[in-house]
Amino acid sequence: MRLLHTMLRVGNLERSIDFYTNVLGMQLLRQKDYPDGKFTLAFLGYGPESETCVLELTYNWGVDHYDLGNGFGHIAIEVDDVYKAVEAIRARGGKIIREAGPMNAGTTIIAFVEDPDGYQIELLGPRS
Structure with missing residues (x-):
């Protein structure tokens, strides 16, 4: 077994991709729209998914923010x-x-x- 990815829901996919690539230096590995589900997934990381754990950004179309709650750490x-x-x-x-x-x-x-x-x-x- 190995850890594959961590998923974060984001309110603006382009803004988040810009942050993780241009500020933190990750690479956009792949991105796909799912029109039937009205969401887009983007996978970013410091290496290929086959070798490293990556970050999955989920953008649910039309949702611009989320309440983070107090369970998630960092x-x-x-x-x-x-x-x-x-x-x-x-x-x-x-x-x-x-x-x-x-x-x-x-x-x-x-x-x-x-x-x-x-x-x-x-x-x-x-x-x-």
Whole structure:
């Protein structure tokens, strides 16, 4: 078994694809409209679906926002240097909601970014 993807519902597919590709550096791997179901799926990631876990963005036609609730936590992305990643994301227009620094109860350096729909993305350095 392996983890295939995580799905997020988005209110504006083009805006979300722009964020994940141009701000976070993912690639749009595939996209397909489903007219009978009135939705579009887009799959993005840092490598092919056959090798890595990817992100599925679901746009339900005519729905422009969702209540995120309090059950979902975040998506985590490994970066080479959290401090440099934060500055690069900020320079590309990304919203930093927690600056890079040690986590609350430890020494691991983390930061948090927010996507256009309010989903949180944690940035972590490589594991030693």
